[in-house]
Structures are given as structure tokens and as C-alpha cells.
Amino acid sequence: MEMSTQHTEAPYYFVPGPSRWPLLAGMSMLVVMIGASAWVNGASWGSYVNLIGLIGVLYVLYHWFGDAIKESESGLYNKRIDVSFRWSMSWFIFSEVMFFGAFFGALFYARSITMPWLADLDHKILWPDFAAHWGNIGPAGTVESFATMGPFWIPTINTALLLTSGITLTISHHAIRANHRSQAAIWLFATILLGAIFMGFQAYEYIHAYSELNLKLTSGIYGSTFFLLTGFHGFHVTMGAIMLSVVLYRILKGHFTPDHHFAFEGAAWYWHFVDVVWLGLYVVVYWL
Amino acid sequence: MFGASLLAAGMPSWAVTDSPGGPAVRQLNFQQPVTKIAEEIYSLHTMMLIICLVIFIAVFAVMFYSILKHRKSLGHKSATFHESTAVEIAWTVVPFLIVIGMALPATKTVVAMKDTSNADITIKATGMQWKWGYDYLNGEGQGINFLSNLATPREQIVDSSVAKNENYLIEVDNPVVVPVNKKIRMVLTANDVIHAWMIPAFGVKQDAIPGFVRDTWFRAEKIGTYRGQCAELCGKDHAFMPIVVNVVSEEDYKKWVDDKKKEMAANADDPTKTWTLDELIQRGEKVYSANCVACHQANGKGVPGSFPALDGGPLVLGPKAGQIDIVMHGKNAMPAWGPVLSPTEIAAVITYTRNSWSNKAAENIVQPAEIVAARK
Amino acid sequence: MSTTAVDHTHNAAHGHDHAHDHPHGWRRWVYATNHKDIGTLYLWFSFVMLLSGGTLAMLIRAELFHPGLQLMQPEFFNQLTTMHGIMMVFGAIMPAFVGFANWMVPLQIGASDMAFARMNNFSFWLLPPAAILLVLSFFVPGGATAAGWTLYAPLTVQMGPGMDMAIFALHIMGASSIMGSINIIVTILNMRAPGMTLMKMPMFCWTWLITAYLLLAVMPVLAGAITMTLTDRHFGTSFFNAAGGGDPVMYQHIFWFFGHPEVYIMILPAFGIVSHIIPAFARKQLFGYASMVYATASIAILSFMVWAHHMFTTGMPVTAQLFFMYATMLIAVPTGVKIFNWVATMWRGSMTFETPMLFAIGFIFVFTMGGFTGLILAVTPIDIQLQDTYYVVAHFHYVLVAGSLFALFAGFYYWGPKWTGHMYNELRGKIHFWGSLITFNITFFPMHFLGLAGMPRRYADYPAQFTDFNMIASIGGIGFGLMQVYFLFAVVLPTIRGGAPAADKPWDGAEGLEWTVPSPAPFHTFETPPTVK
Ligand code: HEA
Numbered sequence A: 001m002e003m004s005t006q007h008t009e010a011p012y013y014f015v016p017g018p019s020r021w022p023l024l025a026g027m028s029m030l031v032v033m034i035g036a037s038a039w040v041n042g043a044s045w046g047s048y049v050n051l052i053g054l055i056g057v058l059y060v061l062y063h064w065f066g067d068a069i070k071e072s073e074s075g076l077y078n079k080r081i082d083v084s085f086r087w088s089m090s091w092f093i094f095s096e097v098m099f100f101g102a103f104f105g106a107l108f109y110a111r112s113i114t115m116p117w118l119a120d121l122d123h124k125i126l127w128p129d130f131a132a133h134w135g136n137i138g139p140a141g142t143v144e145s146f147a148t149m150g151p152f153w154i155p156t157i158n159t160a161l162l163l164t165s166g167i168t169l170t171i172s173h174h175a176i177r178a179n180h181r182s183q184a185a186i187w188l189f190a191t192i193l194l195g196a197i198f199m200g201f202q203a204y205e206y207i208h209a210y211s212e213l214n215l216k217l218t219s220g221i222y223g224s225t226f227f228l229l230t231g232f233h234g235f236h237v238t239m240g241a242i243m244l245s246v247v248l249y250r251i252l253k254g255h256f257t258p259d260h261h262f263a264f265e266g267a268a269w270y271w272h273f274v275d276v277v278w279l280g281l282y283v284v285v286y287w288l
Numbered sequence B: 001m002f003g004a005s006l007l008a009a010g011m012p013s014w015a016v017t018d019s020p021g022g023p024a025v026r027q028l029n030f031q032q033p034v035t036k037i038a039e040e041i042y043s044l045h046t047m048m049l050i051i052c053l054v055i056f057i058a059v060f061a062v063m064f065y066s067i068l069k070h071r072k073s074l075g076h077k078s079a080t081f082h083e084s085t086a087v088e089i090a091w092t093v094v095p096f097l098i099v100i101g102m103a104l105p106a107t108k109t110v111v112a113m114k115d116t117s118n119a120d121i122t123i124k125a126t127g128m129q130w131k132w133g134y135d136y137l138n139g140e141g142q143g144i145n146f147l148s149n150l151a152t153p154r155e156q157i158v159d160s161s162v163a164k165n166e167n168y169l170i171e172v173d174n175p176v177v178v179p180v181n182k183k184i185r186m187v188l189t190a191n192d193v194i195h196a197w198m199i200p201a202f203g204v205k206q207d208a209i210p211g212f213v214r215d216t217w218f219r220a221e222k223i224g225t226y227r228g229q230c231a232e233l234c235g236k237d238h239a240f241m242p243i244v245v246n247v248v249s250e251e252d253y254k255k256w257v258d259d260k261k262k263e264m265a266a267n268a269d270d271p272t273k274t275w276t277l278d279e280l281i282q283r284g285e286k287v288y289s290a291n292c293v294a295c296h297q298a299n300g301k302g303v304p305g306s307f308p309a310l311d312g313g314p315l316v317l318g319p320k321a322g323q324i325d326i327v328m329h330g331k332n333a334m335p336a337w338g339p340v341l342s343p344t345e346i347a348a349v350i351t352y353t354r355n356s357w358s359n360k361a362a363e364n365i366v367q368p369a370e371i372v373a374a375r376k
Numbered sequence C: 001m002s003t004t005a006v007d008h009t010h011n012a013a014h015g016h017d018h019a020h021d022h023p024h025g026w027r028r029w030v031y032a033t034n035h036k037d038i039g040t041l042y043l044w045f046s047f048v049m050l051l052s053g054g055t056l057a058m059l060i061r062a063e064l065f066h067p068g069l070q071l072m073q074p075e076f077f078n079q080l081t082t083m084h085g086i087m088m089v090f091g092a093i094m095p096a097f098v099g100f101a102n103w104m105v106p107l108q109i110g111a112s113d114m115a116f117a118r119m120n121n122f123s124f125w126l127l128p129p130a131a132i133l134l135v136l137s138f139f140v141p142g143g144a145t146a147a148g149w150t151l152y153a154p155l156t157v158q159m160g161p162g163m164d165m166a167i168f169a170l171h172i173m174g175a176s177s178i179m180g181s182i183n184i185i186v187t188i189l190n191m192r193a194p195g196m197t198l199m200k201m202p203m204f205c206w207t208w209l210i211t212a213y214l215l216l217a218v219m220p221v222l223a224g225a226i227t228m229t230l231t232d233r234h235f236g237t238s239f240f241n242a243a244g245g246g247d248p249v250m251y252q253h254i255f256w257f258f259g260h261p262e263v264y265i266m267i268l269p270a271f272g273i274v275s276h277i278i279p280a281f282a283r284k285q286l287f288g289y290a291s292m293v294y295a296t297a298s299i300a301i302l303s304f305m306v307w308a309h310h311m312f313t314t315g316m317p318v319t320a321q322l323f324f325m326y327a328t329m330l331i332a333v334p335t336g337v338k339i340f341n342w343v344a345t346m347w348r349g350s351m352t353f354e355t356p357m358l359f360a361i362g363f364i365f366v367f368t369m370g371g372f373t374g375l376i377l378a379v380t381p382i383d384i385q386l387q388d389t390y391y392v393v394a395h396f397h398y399v400l401v402a403g404s405l406f407a408l409f410a411g412f413y414y415w416g417p418k419w420t421g422h423m424y425n426e427l428r429g430k431i432h433f434w435g436s437l438i439t440f441n442i443t444f445f446p447m448h449f450l451g452l453a454g455m456p457r458r459y460a461d462y463p464a465q466f467t468d469f470n471m472i473a474s475i476g477g478i479g480f481g482l483m484q485v486y487f488l489f490a491v492v493l494p495t496i497r498g499g500a501p502a503a504d505k506p507w508d509g510a511e512g513l514e515w516t517v518p519s520p521a522p523f524h525t526f527e528t529p530p531t532v533k
């Protein structure tokens, strides 16, 4: 097979030599998890241990990706490896879809099956006063009353922001394909900026929810699904923004060629995925 | 040590006899059904077993024939065929039809099991760690309610050296009593975690889910005592919350209802009565050993890491309002006793804990009236 | 697929290794990027977990030898049951199959390594931390989680810190599985040797490809479920709490949406292994290759539509009960196709019965029994009678121990010569097989009776009428455990250390690229791919 960017020394399929990073990453994860276990149980040392572990993970990732970038830039990655990356990123995103699926499923189940159930005739034995409407405070009266979050205006603005960021990202992609590197950098920067503004609004919305709507993580199933869905989405936006920032940095360092820039594309796919999840959230969490 | 504990158990298995209405020794099949549903389940199972056995024998007859005859050591040369669409279709379609044939008769039973309408008596059973509470909601006996605990005292359970009778795990202090040949609807719920109410002889098993009600039904056709156990992992004493149902004649049922009602009236506490400290402690000890020992232990030491000690516990020694709140409303693994016990019982058990073991709380007595006030 | 012929002009099984990436000593293992080394690590890890999980099972059986509480208190018993289940499922069986995939997939498709060698090692190195968390959890206040391997809410909310450690352990094992699956999918889709079309691919690769998709689809769902458990425990959410409008049964739906495909994750690669061994020792091509592929895919697809057969006693609406009963029973059809194809492969073959073949035949025989008890459980009314009794315990040990584990043993005997370069001792292999088969049935067959008679599972103490069968099961259990100790000391270790050298292709009926490389397989194989005609 022919490879467009093949260097002369590129092997048929590049297999990296021994590396310390996987082991160190695994051990850092152990530290992270021990710290987390202690932390959630109120041990004062937990957060520090957790943080140390996280620093370890980041340190490892920095070097690991550094190695990969070096290999890529020295032409060890041929077309076939590029295809591998494409497959892997696609299927990774698929697994992320399934992760969100669990939470969307929980929302659907709680709302369409559990709620009417709790309010039906049989359940009058337990909960005589419970009336089914979404955004209820639960049948037991253990939840403080709260107001729900509508689509106006922050979520709608946020939708616009994310959709726009999808467009700017595509413009940036076209620019890199046309080898207009500074253009690409500018539009990519715009994308990250839009993501950051999105996160700013999201943070504002949370503050608003807590301080004015009395809508909290503890606000029954509504609060649970609201915060976990939007929270995990926000976390993914952050991850996507970090990926794009790394890509931006690499563009500025002169990495990538018009036909060899999978890191860009992978991050872009991820960003679009986060975008699509948001559209789902916008409809299911805010509108319905 | 293992051998010693075996001897100490003092109950050789060969001395055990069948438990009527419960499991028999070395029983190979379902327990004797006493409801229509259980009978249907029994015959469904027999049907499934036969069909599966026939297929099993057919398939493995072919395989073992092949294993015996088509071996290299007998000089058998291998054939070269390796596919046949016709055969593949055949052994897809035939099992498909068999499976449909199995599912159809089952469908009828599923629908029948789900039909809880037109019950003569409705009983609510509440699963609690680790006992059952029963409320007769509808029909004759309406208004009766009681708790049903494992009859064997807890000290005997945890001590393998004590000799016990052979039904020690499937006996309760207060069995459910129902009349024969009447449709009984069981309404299941739970207080803390999921439990499951099962009586094998009735073909009944239904999860009891906290915060939800689910129902099932049975119509027992034979007088007798039927035994079951909790069938959903519910924490440490999952194995120690059996279910016993006495199926009695209609007359006996009437009599039982009368007696039970009289007994309840006699035991009913007047929540406005003021008790003396000793009275409360005495009463509280009973309540404690029926409801609290499982976690907090007889010596009040609890189980480190899981269940807090009451002996020297800050809540028990502190202001009584805090303890009343926890006992009434629960917290984490601690269930809410407010809806389960009477004000008198709660007052008594709190008073008991404040004056037992090494405890000498400053606020050492709680009256039922205070509990009534806290309910509001 | 057995038309697979190798063009030897391209055969790249060179013996020489590149000095720069063939490290020695401990670095070779901990910094490994070689699929064979990583495969070996996986296999050892899973074997250690089998012994650990098995030791817990021995404690369970010892306590259940006699009614009464003799060795432990019930809370500890529940911890043992839970950890036994978790360690066996996530620690022993799943990683063992990943180990097989690591070793065999590149060899079978003519690839030089896995697609992502470093990530491959990361997948592995997440497992020991998870195991450490699980083991440590026994020693924190309150001990390990005792909520059963299914971790049902709201019991999980009552558990101590050990619960959180288990949740985090599962999270990282899930991450490991997801990365491992991606690696396997990409390797299979993108790195097959020229000429190896998908429909020429060895069955083991097919079953793993499909398994990897199952993993990708369901591990994240498990992660979601236990994350909700975590937030319910510590952050006041109400997912599984009716008081706040949540529902404990919702946990079960999410868990079993993962859990049922999970059991097929543990059996499909076993089907793959058996599909290699039967043809090899019948000296006859696998019957119905294409239909085997379709059957595997059908099982996988159906597995997403049957989950609530674990929940018949939760009180679902009657329509749901019927739907899940029908869908579950349908799985018997494609599984039957596989059984029939194996039998047809043997039919008029020229069979010999070395240990791999014995384990494969044992697998078919005993797995089918487990499949039939599964089918019986699928009938809703019967399941309502049997749910959460020892009948279920019998069912799943028939499919997991005599199914998955026996297939793993079969695979070890079959491919072990390629891994170690030595032949195992045939007599000892046969002792291991017969000993395991007999003691297995002594252990688990009586559990059917116990379940039918109504003995609930997860019980530290049981009514005295159940004593005899429990004693038999305990005795069998010890025997089965000892057979595995025998396997380790009499078979595995001697085979690694020495023994008759293995030919490149020790089985005259075996087919496939893995037999074209020397035994033991050199560090690097297929650096330039072979051409498959
Ligand atoms: C490797 C793992 C594995 C496999 C392959 C299976 C296979 C099957 N299982 Fe099993 N199962 C488990 C592991 C597995 N299971 C576990 C771990 C649990 C318990 C979890 C827990 O609660 O802890 C469980 C529980 C379980 C239950 C719930 C029991 C309960 O808790 O109440 C049910 C109910 O339907 C069930 C059904 C089935 C069926 C129908 C199959 C089918 O796939 C079987 C198909 C095979 C055959 C039928 C045999 C071969 C076929 C033929 C020879 C063709 C001809 C046959 C006919 C036409 C009938 N299983």
C-alpha cells in the first residue's frame, strides 16, 4: 500500500518500544481512587491523595502524548495507523454515547415510568398526597421545594454558542486542509473561546439554580438528573476544550499537514459529539 | 476447629426430619404445591424438564455416537463436508418452533399470576431489616396488624454451639393467618432495602421495594403451615427473616380474628399515660431485643464501622430531642421507626438505651406524649 | 476459513529480535508493549484472581458445609459472596479472555502486534490497582461491600467505605475493558493480513470482535449505574430513592442492561476457542462457518433485549414479563445452532481426544446443561419460583465454570505449546480434565435440587433440611479447588519450565496462521504481514 506521508524508515506498522507511562498511569489511577474513596467518606487526607494522583495522571499523559506526538512528527505513523486512530476515536465516542445513554435512560425511566407509578392508585397507601408532575419534590416531603430550569435564556444562548462553535471548528478544519495555518489557529481559538463562554454560562446557571431557584443536587430526582446530565456534559466540554487547546498549541508549533492531522480531526469529532449531546439535553432536560 | 464446631452444632443432619409446608430432607423437586398457580408452575417445570431432556439426549446421542465411531484410532477417515444451508435452516426453524411451544402455555400462567383482582382479603406485608410487618387492609380481619420476627432468639443464632430445633430458621413468633380457599392479595412494600416475600408451596415470590407497592396473590387450598424465607439480599440478617403462613379453616380464621382483635385492644397503649422509669425500662428492653439488637447488639456495642455503639454513644447521652429525631425518622442504615412502633414503644426503647449498660444519661426518661408531640 | 493458505515468500516470522525493543528482566513486563508479553500478564493476573476468588468460594462452602454459623458472622459471609462474584467475573474470567485475545488475535490475523501497544499495557496495568482496591476494601471499617455482585440499591447505600472502593475498582476495570475492546476492534478491522477477508477470519477473532462491541456498549452503562450509586451515597441524589422520586428498580434495569450482555461477554470468546479445537481434533473443517458467525451476532444483538429476565419478581407489568420471556427464550435458537454445528463438525471426523478436545467436549456437554437451566429460568412463572434460589447459582456456575472456565482450560492446552514452546504432560492434562469434570458436577449439580426445594441464595445459614446436598456441594467444591491447584503445580508450571519441545504445529488437524510461526512464538511475529490466499 502507498502512504502519502511515509518516511523512508517507517515500518509496515509502527509498534512503540517499551514505555513506562502505562504502568505509571495505572499506579496514578490507584492513588486517585484511594484518595477518592477516602475523600467521599470524609477523611481529611483523601482530597490530597486524590490530587497527588491526578497530578501523576496529568504528568504521565503529558509525557505519553509527548511521545506519541514525537513519533507522529518523525513520520513513524503511516496511513494505516491513521486509520487505526480513526476507528479508535469513533468507537471511543460510541462508548461515551452509551455512558450518556445511561443517564438519559435514567431520566426517561424516572419520569415516564417511576413518577406515574408513584402517583397511581395502589401507591396511595404509601403516598396519599403525591401528584405526578415533573419537577416534583418527591412523595415523602423530604426534599425542599425548588423551581425547575426552563430553556430561556441561558440554555438557548448556550445552544447557539455550541452550534456556532461547531461552525467555527469546521472553518478551522477547512483552513488547515487548505494549509492556511494562521486562519486555522484563529478559528480554532474562536471555537475554544465559545466553549469557554459556554462553560461560563453554565457556571452562572448553576449559581442561579442554587441561590435563586433552590435547585440543588439534593432536589429529588429532578435535581439528580439535571445536575448529573448537565454536569457530565460540562465535564466533557471541558475535556474537549483541553483537547482543542492542545491541538491549537500544536498548530502554533507547526505540527500537522493538510492531509495528516488526525489529532485535529479526532478532537473535532469529540467536540461535535459533545455538541450533539447538548442538543439532546436541550430538548430533554430543558424543553420537555 | 472446624471439626469441633461441627460437633458443637450438635445437630447431625441425619436426625433432621421434613418440615411440612417447608422443605423436605433431600428434596429433589419443588415443594408440594397448595395453590393452582404453584401446580401450574410445577407442571410447566415438568414439561420443560422433559422437553429439555429429550433434546439433550438426542443431541448427545449423536455426539457420543460420533465420538465412539468416528475416531482416528478406529481408522475413521474424516469426511470433507462443511456446510449445508438446508440443515442450518432446519436446525434454526425447529428449535424456534419448540421454543414457541414452550412459551405459549407459560403465557397463560403469567397472566393468571398477575391477576390480583377480586381478592377476599388484602394483607400488606412490609419488609424491614430483618422482620416482616403485616397489616390486614381489607376483608375479614381488617385492622389487624403485627410484626413477625424469627422465633429463635438472636443469641442462639450467632452461637453455633447452642443446640436448636430443626426448624429454627423458619419459625416466627407471629405467623400470618389466612382462611383456606380464599383469594388473598398480598401488597408488598419495604421500609429500608429490597426484600422478597416468598412461600414456595404457594408459588409466590414478590420483591418488597421501599417506597413502592407491588402485589401478588394466592388461594391456598389446603389447611396447614407454610414456610418461606426472605429471597432478596437485604443485609446481614437476610437469612433470618422467615415467613410463615398458617392456612386455617374459615371458623378457625374467625376465631383467630376475634382473639387477635381482643389481644390488640388489651395491648393498646394509651399514649397519654405517664409511665415510671422502671416501667419504661422494662418495656423498652423487650422492644430493644425485638427490633434493635440485630444491629446495635445486645451489649449496645454495635458493630464498628457499620452500626454505631449505643453504649456510651453521644446521641444517647446527649439531649433527648436528637435521639428522638433519629429513632423516629432514621438516617442512612437506621430505619425510621416512627411509622413502625407505637409512641409508647419508642419512648420505652429510648428510655431503655439511656439507662442501660454504662449509660447514665442526664435526660434519662422519655414519655410517650413527647413522641406524640414529635410526630406532629 | 481453513482454505487459509499462507504465502511463505512473505512469511515474516523471523526469529531475530530487535535488541532495542526486547527488554529483559522486570522492565520487560512492566513496560511491555508486546502483545504476547501483555497477554501473558493478563493470563497470570486472571489466574491469581481465580485462585483468590476460589479461596473466597472455599470459605463460603466451608460455612455452608453445615447449618448454623460456625466460621463467620453473616455480614462477613455476604462480603465473601459479593467479592467472590466480582473477582471471578471482572478479575478472573474477563481478563483471561482478554489475555487470550492479546496472544492469539494478532497471531491469527497475521498482525505484528495490537493496534495500540502502549494503551494495551495501560489496559492491563489498570487491573492490579483495581484488584488492590478490592482486597484493601476488606480491611476498611465495615469491610468489603456485601451487597452482592449485582450491587443492588438501596442496600448499597447502607454499605461502608468498602462500597466506594468497589465502585472505583469497577470504574477502572471498566476503563480497562473499554480500552481493551477498542484495541481489539481496531486490530481486527484494520490489521488483518492482506487477503484475510472478514469471512475468512478465524472464529476466535470473530467472537472477540463481537464481544468487544458488547463491551463497548455496556461497560459505560455499568459505569453510569455505579456513578449514580456513588452520588446517591454521598451527594444526596435520589436516583434510587423513592422519597425523592427515584426508584430502586431503575438501578436493576440499568445494571442488567449491562449485566445480561456481560454474561455473553464471558461466553462468546469461549465459543470461539471451542470452534477452533473441535475442528482441529476432528480433523475436519468447522461445519457452517458462516452460520456460526451469524449465530454469534444474533446472540449479541438479542442480548440487549432480554435483561429484565433477572427482574421477573420485581413486579413488572405483565406485557413486559411476556416480552422478556419470549426474547430470552429466543436466544436458545442461535445458541443451539452453535451446538449443532459443533456436533456436525465432529460427525464423520477422524477424532482424537487430547486434553484440549476433552475440555472442549466437556464444555459442550456441561454448558448445554447450563443453557437448558437458563431456558427453564426464562419461563417467567418458573423463574418466579426459582429466582434468588440456588437453582440460579447452579445455572450460572454451569455456564460460567463448566462453560467459560473449561473453554479457557481447553484454550490453554491447545495454544499453550505455542506460548511456552513445551508440550504439557498429556496424562496430567487428562487427570485435570476428569478431576475437574467430576468434582464440578459434585459441587454444582446438587444445587439444582436445593434451589427447586427453595433454598435462597446469599444465605449464611440455611434450614437443616438442606444439609445433605450442601455437604455434598462443599466436598465437591474442595475437590474442584484442589484440581485447580493441581493444574497450577502439575501442569502449568512444569510446562513453562520444561517438557517436551512443541512442534510449530503440534496438532496435525489444526489450521490457521498461528501455527506458521515457531513454538514458542518469537518476540516479534509478522512484522511484514503474510498474504492469505
Ligand atoms: C456465561 C454466562 C451465562 C450464559 C451463557 C447464560 C445463558 C443463559 N441464561 Fe443465564 N445467568 C448467568 C450467566 C449466564 N447465563 C448468570 C451469572 C446469572 C445470575 C446473575 C445473578 O443474579 O447473580 C444468570 C441468570 C439467568 C436468569 C435469571 C435467573 C434469576 O435470577 O431468576 C435467567 C432467566 O431467564 C437466565 C437465562 C439464561 C438463558 C435463557 C441463557 C441462554 O443463553 C442459554 C442458551 C443455551 C441453550 C438453550 C442450550 C443449547 C441449545 C440447544 C441444544 C438448542 C436446542 C434447544 C431448545 C430448542 C430448547 N440466566
Ligand code: HEA
Pocket (backbone or CB within 6 Å): C050, C051, C052, C053, C054, C055, C057, C058, C060, C061, C081, C082, C084, C085, C086, C088, C089, C093, C147, C148, C149, C150, C393, C397, C400, C401, C405, C443, C457, C458, C459, C473, C477, C478, C479, C480, C481, C482, C484, C485
Ligand atoms: C465467574 C466465574 C465463577 C467461578 C469460576 C466460580 C467458582 C466457584 N463458585 Fe461461584 N459465583 C460466581 C461466579 C463464579 N464462581 C458469581 C457471579 C456468584 C454470585 C455472587 C453473588 O451472589 O453476588 C457466585 C456465587 C457462588 C456461590 C453462592 C454464594 C451465595 O449465594 O451465598 C457459591 C456457593 O457455593 C459459589 C461457589 C463456587 C465454587 C465452589 C467455585 C469453584 O469453582 C472455585 C474453584 C477454585 C478454587 C477453589 C481456587 C483454587 C484453590 C486454591 C487457591 C487453594 C485453596 C483451596 C482449597 C483449600 C481447596 N459461588
Ligand code: CUA
Pocket (backbone or CB within 6 Å): B127, B128, B130, B194, B195, B196, B230, B231, B232, B233, B234, B235, B237, B238, B239, B241
Ligand atoms: Cu429481607 Cu432478605
Ligand SMILES: [Cu+2]
Pocket (backbone or CB within 6 Å): C259, C260, C263, C306, C307, C309, C310
Ligand atoms: Cu441474563
